[in-house]
Amino acid sequence: AGSWARRQAHEAAIHRLNAEHALAGSADASAVPSLVFDPGFAADGIDELITRVLPTAGRWREGTVTGTVVLHAADAGQTWTVRVVPGEPPRLEHGGGLDADTTIAGTADAVYRRVWRRPSHAVVTGNAQLLEPLAGP
Template sequence: MDFVAEIEKQASLMRSAAVEAGQDAAVPPCPEWTVLDLVRHQAAVHSWAAKAIATAPEAGLPEWPKPPQEFDEALTWWDNELSVLLSRLRDTPADRPAWTFDGTNRAGWWARRQAHETSIHRLDAELAAGHDVPTLLFDSEFAADGIDEFLTVMVPRQLQKGRRISGTGRLLVHAADAGRTWEARLTEGEPLVVTAVHDSAIDSDATLAGTADAIYRRLWGRPSHAIVSGDESLLAALPRP
């Protein structure tokens, strides 16, 4: 999967939707944000990731950047920082040591993380612009990878930051169109244990099912047609970014 190409595509679509929406438009999935806040956030994340790729693991957490306050300036700054990010991802060997927040500490790790970061915020920009977002917005293989990344990278990241799993039970996540199923074992106050399984009919306390696109959106708290059956509190027990 070409994650770098995905970053470039999703960022372009996000930028177009943000400009169409206008800086003062509300971002429905993030009620505290306007489109200006969304653009500044995404620009800062891309800049920060580009710094991380060039930062040795032992150097520690890169400094968080400060994008411009004005919309047009923020867009221009984002264009520049995105260009740096894409260049570094393409020019840096994937296995070169670099700082990451999960201990993987390889430069190529950032391509996947930024592809999904940008895709979710592209969806936010589309919603802010009032677009009639299609049910299948993301390719099933890409969305399924995003499900896996959410469960195995982003939830642990939230636990690392002091958040807690607030329930106990087995959650089955079944993306039928991608042919992938995950079993997530939740224990209150403990790390999440995620296993790829091949039987979508195994016993569980709750099931999250639908297309990979729908599940991807639902896990990130975006509008979705995914279906939850059983103990719905287990889905809410997963800490979201």
């Protein structure tokens, strides 16, 4: 039951973000400054996407690029290193991160929004093609 509640909490958060952007009439990342996700909640949402959603989502089946993506949520003090290989689910790597082909960095809120394909101020560097298999619904 705990994993279902976790999943639903992030679904509701993303739906709220969508609604706030619709009310603002803008998809700009600065359009809803009053909605900022708590660093712990946002970091949990990043982890939920990487460990629970992506392995079952089909987007990775279409990937054509191999590489390593590092996601860094500065205010949460958390970093995820994910290996992307065509035809395989993205794989969370433990340790490392120094040889990333692509990096997504920012506040946990910004990285959370970016991996869930919502407007974000996260900074992306490197090969953007590696992000497609990591994009949430």
